[in-house]
Amino acid sequence: MKKLIIGLLLLIPHILMAQRLNRGLHLPEVIVYGKRPIKDIGVQKTKMDSTMLKENIALSMADVLTFNSSIFVKSYGRATLSTVAFRGTSPSHTQVTWNGMRINNPMLGMTDFSMIPSYFIDDASLLHGTSSVNDTGGGLGGSVKLSTQPADADGIGLQYIQGIGSFKTFDEFLRITYGDDHWQTSSRIVFSSSPNNYTYRNHDKKENVYDEDMNIIGQYYPKEKNKSGAFKDMHVLQEVYYNTRKGDRFGLNAWYINSNRELPMLTTDYGNENDFENRQRETTFRGILSWDHMRENWKIAAKGGYVHTQMKYDYKRDAGNGIMTSMTRSRSKVNTFYGQAEGEYYIGKKWLFTANASVHQHFVESRDKNIIRQDGNQAIVGYKKGRVEVSGSTSAKWQPNERYGLSIVLREELYGQNWTPLIPAFFMDGVLSEKGNIVAKASVSRNFRFPTLNDLYFLPGGNPDLKRESGWTYDVGVSFAVGKEDIYSLSGSVNWFDSHIKDWILWLPTTKGFFSPRNIKDVHAYGIEAQSDFKLILKKDWQLALNGTFSWTPSINEGEPMSPADQSVGKQLPYVPEWSSNLTGRITWKSWSLLYKWCYYSKRHTMSSNDTSLTGKLPSYFMSNLTIEKGITTKWADLSLKGAINNLFNEEYLSVLSRPMPGINFELFISITPHLY
Numbered sequence: 001m002k003k004l005i006i007g008l009l010l011l012i013p014h015i016l017m018a019q020r021l022n023r024g025l026h027l028p029e030v031i032v033y034g035k036r037p038i039k040d041i042g043v044q045k046t047k048m049d050s051t052m053l054k055e056n057i058a059l060s061m062a063d064v065l066t067f068n069s070s071i072f073v074k075s076y077g078r079a080t081l082s083t084v085a086f087r088g089t090s091p092s093h094t095q096v097t098w099n100g101m102r103i104n105n106p107m108l109g110m111t112d113f114s115m116i117p118s119y120f121i122d123d124a125s126l127l128h129g130t131s132s133v134n135d136t137g138g139g140l141g142g143s144v145k146l147s148t149q150p151a152d153a154d155g156i157g158l159q160y161i162q163g164i165g166s167f168k169t170f171d172e173f174l175r176i177t178y179g180d181d182h183w184q185t186s187s188r189i190v191f192s193s194s195p196n197n198y199t200y201r202n203h204d205k206k207e208n209v210y211d212e213d214m215n216i217i218g219q220y221y222p223k224e225k226n227k228s229g230a231f232k233d234m235h236v237l238q239e240v241y242y243n244t245r246k247g248d249r250f251g252l253n254a255w256y257i258n259s260n261r262e263l264p265m266l267t268t269d270y271g272n273e274n275d276f277e278n279r280q281r282e283t284t285f286r287g288i289l290s291w292d293h294m295r296e297n298w299k300i301a302a303k304g305g306y307v308h309t310q311m312k313y314d315y316k317r318d319a320g321n322g323i324m325t326s327m328t329r330s331r332s333k334v335n336t337f338y339g340q341a342e343g344e345y346y347i348g349k350k351w352l353f354t355a356n357a358s359v360h361q362h363f364v365e366s367r368d369k370n371i372i373r374q375d376g377n378q379a380i381v382g383y384k385k386g387r388v389e390v391s392g393s394t395s396a397k398w399q400p401n402e403r404y405g406l407s408i409v410l411r412e413e414l415y416g417q418n419w420t421p422l423i424p425a426f427f428m429d430g431v432l433s434e435k436g437n438i439v440a441k442a443s444v445s446r447n448f449r450f451p452t453l454n455d456l457y458f459l460p461g462g463n464p465d466l467k468r469e470s471g472w473t474y475d476v477g478v479s480f481a482v483g484k485e486d487i488y489s490l491s492g493s494v495n496w497f498d499s500h501i502k503d504w505i506l507w508l509p510t511t512k513g514f515f516s517p518r519n520i521k522d523v524h525a526y527g528i529e530a531q532s533d534f535k536l537i538l539k540k541d542w543q544l545a546l547n548g549t550f551s552w553t554p555s556i557n558e559g560e561p562m563s564p565a566d567q568s569v570g571k572q573l574p575y576v577p578e579w580s581s582n583l584t585g586r587i588t589w590k591s592w593s594l595l596y597k598w599c600y601y602s603k604r605h606t607m608s609s610n611d612t613s614l615t616g617k618l619p620s621y622f623m624s625n626l627t628i629e630k631g632i633t634t635k636w637a638d639l640s641l642k643g644a645i646n647n648l649f650n651e652e653y654l655s656v657l658s659r660p661m662p663g664i665n666f667e668l669f670i671s672i673t674p675h676l677y
Contacts, residue, residue, distance in 0.1 A: 038352045038397050038405065041397050041407040041429055042131075042405065044127070045125055045126065046128070046531065047126075049068075052068050053118045053124060055595065056642075057190065059119075060115070060117060061121060062084070062113035067599050070530075070551040071142070072084065072576065077196075077229070077661055078196065078231075079194070079231035080263070083113065084111075084113060086128065086129070086142035088499075092104070092452065093138075093140040094143065095132060095135075095136045096111040098147065098288075099147045099148060100288070100303055101288055102360060103307070106334060106364055107364055120188060121148065122149040123149055124147075125144075127139070127145065130427070130475050131427075133423060136358075136391060137411055138447070138450070140501055150186075151179060151185070155676065157175075159673045161173040162670050163667055165668070166666050169667070171667075172191045173190050174189045175189075182242055182244070183243075184241040184243070187236075188238075192233045193233070195229075197226055200225075200226060205221065206220070206222075207219065207220055226265075226662070228262045228263070228264050233260075234259075238252070239251070239253050249291070250290070255284075259281065261279070261280050262278060264660070275317060279313070279314050283308075283309070287305060289304050291303075297346040298345045301341070303340045304338065305336075305337075305338035307336040308333075314329055329368065329369045330368050332365065332366040334363070334364050336362050338359070340358040342355065354395045356392065356394075357392040358391050360389045361386070362388075363385075366384075366453075367381070368382055382458075383457040383459060385453055387416045390413065392411065392413075393412075395407060395410070406427070406428050407426070407427040409426075411425070413448065415468075416450075420468070423445070426444050427442075428442050436481070441476070441478070441495075443475045446471070446472055447472075451463075451505060461515050466505060466518075470503060473500075477496065478494060479494075483535075489534070490535075492530070497526060501523045504520070504522065505519055506518060506521055523555060524554075524555075525555040528551065531547070544586070545587075553576065557570065567609035571608060574605050574606055575604050575656075577620075580599070582597070582599040584597050592628075592629070592631075596624070596627075598625075599622070601621060602620045603617050605618075615657065618656075618657060623651060625648060627644045628642070629643075636675055637674045638671075640669070641669070642668070643666070643669075644667040
């Protein structure tokens with residue numbers, strides 16, 4: 001209770017929080033929730049502001065979510081795996097869509113957010129808990145919706161950004177747009193590279209200090225380099241939209257990724273980085289064709305897409321003779337075909353009916369081509385499988401007046417040959433007071449998640465007898481919004497959630513020397529999510545914007561003990577912080593802008609028993625970033641100069657056990673947008 005009170009007190013300064021104001025932009029009137037969209041009845045949604053997404057070319061979506069949302073981002077460092085988890089669940093319980101197509105890896109069930117440049121995303125929103133059922137199934141924690149939008153260009157547009165940072169890091173961004181009454185095209189390229197060899201203090205090692213007689217008189221933690229962590233990432237995004245101006249729009253989105261990353265040494269490694277090679281390469285293509293047909297009170301849409309991913313992982317070591325010997329040579333291919341059709345129909349202003357059906361056909365091949373049989377021939381270990389995933393939903397939303405609304409969603413899903421039971425979700429909201437626009441929301445839903453292909457078929461260890469995970473989630477919350485035009489606006493919300501998940505899948509060691517997944521846990525995740533936004537015009541040319549979130553997320557294992565020695569029951573799940581918060585503030589004056597970002601994560605246990613030994617927990621930490629930007633307008637171009645300080649107070653921290661993180665570091669950006677008209 002004491003921590004809860006402290007957490008709520010931490011939220012008080014967040015009441016001074018809000019989103020960036022563009023230069024010369026007047027604050028709009030506060031939105032009256034009685035006129036909220038009928039599609040959002042009872043929905044708990046966090047929408048990312050466009051300035052959050054475009055604040056820094058070097059940011060991935062993992063960075064954006066760390067400082068602007070209540071969900072936990074588990075990061076191994078820049079250009080290494082970064083996953084997100086809603087409300088105390090695992091990364092595979094978070095569904096991720098890009099322009100409507102699910103992009104969770106069908107082998108692992110999760111999404112690497114370090115592979116998603118924020119500059120490639122124009123619209124991002126989080127659907128918490130039950131609200132994800134409106135969009136897709138399987139999101140026992142929630143879902144992340146990412147999409148791109150037409151450039152809204154008039155003629156030819158060009159933007160180039162060059163970034164230079166610590167550790168010889170270079171980031172380059174180029175965008176070319178064209179638009180007229182019917183056509184909108186956009187070409188974006190991002191290229192990032194770095195040796196990534198930063199210095200850190202290694203708290204997993206100790207060096208002795210000796211006197212002249214070689215007696216130990218002290219110890220210290222040595223400073224080391226992040227070794228073998230270099231990366232080169234290239235992303236290309238091509239978009240073409242055609243609008244007939246008669247209610248039809250056609251679109252093409254094509255996204256190509258080419259990544260070459262080394263996996264850095266652990267803080268517990270004592271070897272020489274020249275004695276091994278640990279490298280992962282990825283090539284991914286995602287393409288979507290879309291058609292939207294819109295009329296005054298109804299809409300139909302169709303999409304078709306394709307995803308190809310090829311991943312190569314190689315681990316080599318010096319055998320002691322100066323020759324690098326291949327230890328692991330893993331290869332995997334994923335081909336996914338996607339189709340979707342949806343429709344909406346309004347009856348007046350009180351009823352909305354929707355229907356949606358989607359299909360994802362996965363073909364996966366996973367191989368380790370480095371295993372040698374006893375007869376000396378190569379043995380290919382892995383699997384080659386296909387699985388179809390079908391999801392269909394229908395909903396009815398009713399808003400009898402501007403104060404109240406009800407919604408019901410029914411969803412059904414097929415994974416391979418297995419259907420889920422009916423997935424129902426119920427939503428309601430109502431305006432409690434028009435003064436202050438106080439709105440109460442409540443929802444309840446059932447949900448299911450099927451095992452991933454690795455869970456079922458990975459060799460060695462896959463378990464084809466796994467059961468699907470299932471759960472019920474309950475949400476209730478209240479929000480408010482007040483303000484005065486051209487002076488200030490203030491809004492906020494507080495939500496309580498309660499989730500029960502049965503047959504949680506966990507990989508455990510076996511007596512045969514490898515890990516295998518089992519349905520062993522019943523998890524109870526519950527807690528509070530709060531957020532607030534504040535905007536203020538201080539005086540002429542001065543504007544203040546602040547926003548922030550706070551969350552309290554117990555996630556408790558309530559399953560049966562696996563053995564008399566099992567101490568995990570009743571304990572917080574590993575790598576789930578119970579407390580987290582973030583704060584973003586921006587102050588602008590004329591063409592100057594100062595941005596401060598802060599986030600906090602409480603300690604995280606690394607063992608299911610919550611052992612607090614040296615390796616059993618990761619300490620809590622605070623993170624602060626500071627950015628200053630100056631805009632310059634000339635006759636021929638708009639220029640922007642930006643300087644950023646990351647980890648402002650040189651915090652020594654870990655997000656994942658034995659994975660070092662950088663101390664204070666710096667970035668400088670120059671943006672050029674020529675006037676081509």
